[in-house]
Amino acid sequence: MGSRKPLIAGNWKMNLTLSQAVELVNAVGTNRAKSDDVDVLVAPPFTFLGAVRQEASAARIFLSAQNMHFEIKGAYTGEISGRMLQDVGCTHVILGHSERRSIFGEKSQTVDLKVKAAVMIGLIPIVCIGESLEEREAEKTFEIIKGQLEGSLQNFLADDKMPRSTIIAYEPVWAIGTGRTATPGQAQEVHAFIRGWIAEKFGKPTSDEIRILYGGSVTPANIKDLMREPDIDGALVGGASLKADTFLPIVNFLAA
Ligand code: 13P
Numbered sequence: 100m101g102s103r104k105p106l107i108a109g110n111w112k113m114n115l116t117l118s119q120a121v122e123l124v125n126a127v128g129t130n131r132a133k134s135d136d137v138d139v140l141v142a143p144p145f146t147f148l149g150a151v152r153q154e155a156s157a158a159r160i161f162l163s164a165q166n167m168h169f170e171i172k173g174a175y176t177g178e179i180s181g182r183m184l185q186d187v188g189c190t191h192v193i194l195g196h197s198e199r200r201s202i203f204g205e206k207s208q209t210v211d212l213k214v215k216a217a218v219m220i221g222l223i224p225i226v227c228i229g230e231s232l233e234e235r236e237a238e239k240t241f242e243i244i245k246g247q248l249e250g251s252l253q254n255f256l257a258d259d260k261m262p263r264s265t266i267i268a269y270e271p272v273w274a275i276g277t278g279r280t281a282t283p284g285q286a287q288e289v290h291a292f293i294r295g296w297i298a299e300k301f302g303k304p305t306s307d308e309i310r311i312l313y314g315g316s317v318t319p320a321n322i323k324d325l326m327r328e329p330d331i332d333g334a335l336v337g338g339a340s341l342k343a344d345t346f347l348p349i350v351n352f353l354a355a
Contacts, residue, residue: 106140106310111142115143127158127350130347131351134353140161144165145179164193167179168216169209171216181216195251211252228247230243267293270313275337280325290331317335317339
């Protein structure tokens with residue numbers, strides 16, 4: 100966990116109803132540990148954002164979207180811009196999630212445009228990267244991670260500068276929704292590689308501050324072991340973030 104403030108983030112994906120979403124935010128707000136030692140964030144579907152905004156803010160829960168378009172406005176039927184997300188209270192946006200990459204064909208080049216647009220208007224990007232099972236088995240994990248970092252953060256490389264608020268989420272594709280979590284050691288190895296890459300490109304002071312989250316079958320049972328690792332600064336939680344019963348023990352992992 101190092102000296103960085105932990106961040107527990109819930110990615111709700113395309114789940115829940117509006118009333119369940121409001122109820123869940125309220126339950127997390129009411130029952131989270133009172134100390135501010137852990138940052139908490141939720142990423143509801145677009146249509147719930149406005150409705151949970153007040154509750155999230157009252158509960159000190161950061162609000163994030165799960166995706167956005169890279170233009171500020173224009174003729175992009177069906178898309179949502181970063182400014183629109185800010186208008187409904189978002190401070191963060193998840194970009195390049197593996198489901199967007201694999202199901203919707205999103206390339207690192209597009210993720211890079213989105214990261215650039217988000218930073219330009221002051222939204223904090225949560226940039227997702229991760230290898231598939233085949234890539235891991237072919238021992239290509241580090242090569243893939245490096246390629247995704249270089250591709251998705253091209254604009255930072257061009258500027259020679261990475262905003263220290265940027266969040267990276269390492270989500271091995273084989274661990275997402277499968278119940279097969281990376282071991283703390285496997286996750287730490289990749290997190291250390293990512294931090295090393297950031298240090299090499301942007302300097303150690305920057306790499307010391309960037310938070311790197313782990314995602315992939317995080318549960319109340321494995322959060323503490325994961326958080327013991329020096330380069331794991333939090334979690335991006337999918338399935339277990341959909342119920343207060345499972346999300347709260349993760350949010351309150353320090354208190355348990
Ligand atoms: P699960 O926690 O359901 O494996 O999902 C992880 C994830 O994709 C979070 O973004």
